[in-house]
Amino acid sequence: MTATPAASPACMNSPADPSRRGFLFNSTAAVIGGSVAATLAHSRSVHAAGTEKPLKVALIGCGGRGTGAAVNAMRADKNVKLTALADAFPDQVTHCRQVLSRQLGEQFAVPPEQEFSGFDAYKQVMASDADVVLLCTPPHFRPAHLRAAVEAGKHIFCEKPVAVDAPGVRHVLASSEMAKSKNLNLVSGLCWRYDLGVKETMKQIQDGAIGDIVAIQENYLTGTLWHRGRKPEWSEMEYQTRNWLYFTWLSGDHNVEQHIHSLDKAMWLMNDQPPASCFGLGGRQVRTSEEWGNIYDHHAVCYEWANGVKCFAFTRQQAGCSNQTEDFVMGTKGSAQILKNEVTSGEKKWRYRGDKPSMYDLEHVELFKAIRSGETINNGTYMSYSTLLAIMGRMATYTGQNITWDAALSSQEVLGPSKYEWGKIDVPTVAMPGVTKFV
Numbered sequence: 373m374t375a376t377p378a379a380s381p382a383c384m385n386s387p388a389d390p391s392r393r394g395f396l397f398n399s400t401a402a403v404i405g406g407s408v409a410a411t412l413a414h415s416r417s418v419h420a421a422g423t424e425k426p427l428k429v430a431l432i433g434c435g436g437r438g439t440g441a442a443v444n445a446m447r448a449d450k451n452v453k454l455t456a457l458a459d460a461f462p463d464q465v466t467h468c469r470q471v472l473s474r475q476l477g478e479q480f481a482v483p484p485e486q487e488f489s490g491f492d493a494y495k496q497v498m499a500s501d502a503d504v505v506l507l508c509t510p511p512h513f514r515p516a517h518l519r520a521a522v523e524a525g526k527h528i529f530c531e532k533p534v535a536v537d538a539p540g541v542r543h544v545l546a547s548s549e550m551a552k553s554k555n556l557n558l559v560s561g562l563c564w565r566y567d568l569g570v571k572e573t574m575k576q577i578q579d580g581a582i583g584d585i586v587a588i589q590e591n592y593l594t595g596t597l598w599h600r601g602r603k604p605e606w607s608e609m610e611y612q613t614r615n616w617l618y619f620t621w622l623s624g625d626h627n628v629e630q631h632i633h634s635l636d637k638a639m640w641l642m643n644d645q646p647p648a649s650c651f652g653l654g655g656r657q658v659r660t661s662e663e664w665g666n667i668y669d670h671h672a673v674c675y676e677w678a679n680g681v682k683c684f685a686f687t688r689q690q691a692g693c694s695n696q697t698e699d700f701v702m703g704t705k706g707s708a709q710i711l712k713n714e715v716t717s718g719e720k721k722w723r724y725r726g727d728k729p730s731m732y733d734l735e736h737v738e739l740f741k742a743i744r745s746g747e748t749i750n751n752g753t754y755m756s757y758s759t760l761l762a763i764m765g766r767m768a769t770y771t772g773q774n775i776t777w778d779a780a781l782s783s784q785e786v787l788g789p790s791k792y793e794w795g796k797i798d799v800p801t802v803a804m805p806g807v808t809k810f811v
């Protein structure tokens with residue numbers, strides 16, 4: 373996708389390049405919020421089951437979400453301690469320690485020798501005695517970190533998206549199968565799958581409340597996100613890694629990084645069966661300057677399934693526009709809105725009126741419950757497919773071509789540099805529909 377004919381070779385290596393992350397890609401195959409009370413009720417039932425083994429948790433990626441995920445994990449099970457922190461940058465580790473040591477009390481048990489930094493920090497976590505790892509870096513690094521976690525026999529909480537390119541998705545699918553064979557839990561950070569209201573609304577639809585699904589509309593229309601500026605002492609690699617949202621090789625573009633939450637609900641509605649193909653329009657009208665890297669600021673993608681169902685998916689990150697995040701589902705007998713938790717029309721209108729504990733807490737409640745009960749959760753397939761759905765949409769908007777699921781899944785495009793080290797790295801070019809080639 374991003375690779376225009378003039379695209380940076382350092383950022384978009386050919387899959388044939390033997391120096392490329394071969395180990396990684398040759399496989400074929402701080403919102404915390406919510407009801408603490410409800411979570412603790414779950415937690416007590418976990419302890420009532422009688423398995424009181426203290427569990428050790430390590431965090432990889434000590435930014436906003438990682439810090440939040442560590443809190444969610446500690447709230448989910450009181451017999452758990454945070455024992456290691458790892459990040460590309462030492463200052464991020466320090467900041468995370470300051471926040472969590474205050475917030476977690478005795479559950480914060482990270483000695484100085486268990487704080488790691490640098491691109492290889494994750495390897496030291498894998499060599500530690502942690503039982504569970506929280507993978508919360510920018511998505512580019514997820515395939516390598518996930519594989520290392522499975523190989524090290526860790527249970528895993530894995531933030532979304534799980535990759536930025538198809539070789540990464542294939543690698544994650546293979547790691548997920550490895551996790552299954554080792555009875556390791558793999559819980560995805562696609563958090564709406566754990567939200568009680570959303571789950572109930574999905575169940576209503578699956579039980580026939582709106583008849584057969586005819587069409588879906590996904591809106592993720594929002595404003596701008598953070599930018600961390602540029603410091604003179606930062607190399608280009610450091611600048612891009614710190615401002616990872618704006619570089620397709622690191623984030624996948626916002627169609628992947630953020631809109632995946634909506635696209636995942638479309639996949640869920642379609643029973644996680646992939647669409648046949650998609651086409652899309654996109655570009656950057658507002659993000660025209662260098663500080664915004666090479667991602668777009670809007671994408672509109674139409675996905676079509678073999679049975680004729682279409683999903684119209686819109687996402688925008690532009691300030692000063694009207695915003696909406698909602699999933700509209702149209703059926704033969706009615707319609708529903710997923711985030712509103714409502715069957716909005718049809719023979720039997722319905723609205724979810726139950727508890728609303730934090731979905732972020734619930735992800736971890738389920739994870740620790742499974743570890744303690746000996747059951748195994750594996751969200752590997754849906755987290756990979758939803759990531760590919762988002763990547764496929766980006767491929768369509770970047771190239772201007774129709775993209776089939778099969779072509780997307782077998783794409784050979786590998787995004788990112790051939791090695792990770794602080795220093796020079798090319799600034800990737802912005803994709804141009806009609807010029808940028810599908811690889």
Ligand SMILES: NC(=O)c1ccc[n+]([C@@H]2O[C@H](COP(=O)([O-])OP(=O)(O)OC[C@H]3O[C@@H](n4cnc5c(N)ncnc54)[C@H](O)[C@@H]3O)[C@@H](O)[C@H]2O)c1
Pocket residue numbers: 402432433434435436437438458459460461464490491493494508509510511513531532533561562563613629
């Ligand atoms: N589920 C959700 O609702 C949700 C919300 C926010 C973010 N996220 C996801 O969580 C992940 C992190 O997002 P964030 O908002 O915390 O970003 P962030 O920038 O605040 O944190 C990312 C951290 O990872 C570190 N990092 C970068 N490269 C690394 C590497 N190679 N090894 C170790 N550490 C590295 C960064 O220094 C930073 O501290 C992303 O995948 C994002 O999409 C999910």
